[in-house]
Amino acid sequence: MARPIWTGTLSFGLLNIPVKLMTGERRVDLHFRMLDSRNKAPIRYERVNEETGEEVPWKEIVKAFEYDKGSYVVIEEADIAAASPDNKESVDIDTFVDADSIGAQFFEKPYILEPGKKAEKGYVLLREVLKRSGKVGIGRVVIRTREYLAAVMPHGEALLLMILRYAQELVDPADYKLPEGGLAKWKISPREIDMAEQLIKSMSSQWQPDSYKDDFRQRLHKVIEQRVKSKKVVRGKDTDEAKLPENAATNVIDFAELLKRSLSKKSGGAQAAPAQAGKKTAKKAAKKTARKAPAKKRARKSA
Secondary structure: OOOOOEEEEEEEOOEEEEEEEEEOOOOOOOOOOOEOOOOOOEOOOOOEOOOOOOEOOHHHOOEEEEEEOOEEEEEOHHHHHHHOOOOOOEEEEEEEEEHHHOOHHHEEEEEEEEEOOOOHHHHHHHHHHHHHHOEEEEEEEEEOOEEEEEEEEEEOOEEEEEEEOOHHHOOOHHHOOOOOOOOOOOOOOHHHHHHHHHHHHHOOOOOOHHHOOOHHHHHHHHHHHHHHHOOOOOOOOOOOOOOOOOOOOOOHHHHHHHHHHHHHHHHOOOOHHHHHHHHHHHHHHHHHHHHHHHHHHHHHHHO
16 A cells, blocks of 8 residues: 655645645656676666766765856755755645646646545545635645645545646747747638548547557567566576644534634634634533533433
């Protein structure tokens, strides 16, 4: 069973939902090793000092930024730690946007958010409200040591966390030589348009991702199997759940109260009165329960 990358919270407003960040993709690439063609021995990558030609042990290696050709500034581990964000085990949603407003070029890598213990209600609440509203949550998440921009969106029974590319990471299409203008400028006739539309219509079908396979990988895998069966092989030498946050909301009363308080914050206190009324109702219910308690004790004694 897959292990979570981290266990933390998904938060929006004052509501915290315990979640586990699980990988959402499966790597099926074939990995190759490089061998020396003369004796079929594996080739190692060595860390060599350019000046002395000697191998450098890991403990003597430091990170540096080349700010000019041949000029470096050393970056200490403390510098990297200081620049790292504090919210390492949470997805903090800052805003909600229309799902259709995010271009396909921004999506990079999928993860699956799995609800933590006793967090199913909050998980379903967010999932279904996102479905109804057609919105996705935009926030930031830290995976290992880097902070990413992310979108939280519903997908069937799951909440997906999609890593997004920053705008600065995308190349503007205007940087390339592209044909400008429409059909008239390029003298495309109505007949050509009609034929192209008919061709597209004749080739149209439902999107079925399972029907597409990595044919190159399958063919290459067969070649490898044949080589193994023909004994054309080289024998090498033998070589030697975090706890969920305690303050996480996991019941209906907490959700209702936290949602009211979150709305109150956004509207500048307009929702404060209903929230106080809810508290008074809860106190009255508690007093009634306290009055009934002695009656139960007497009934037990008489029995």
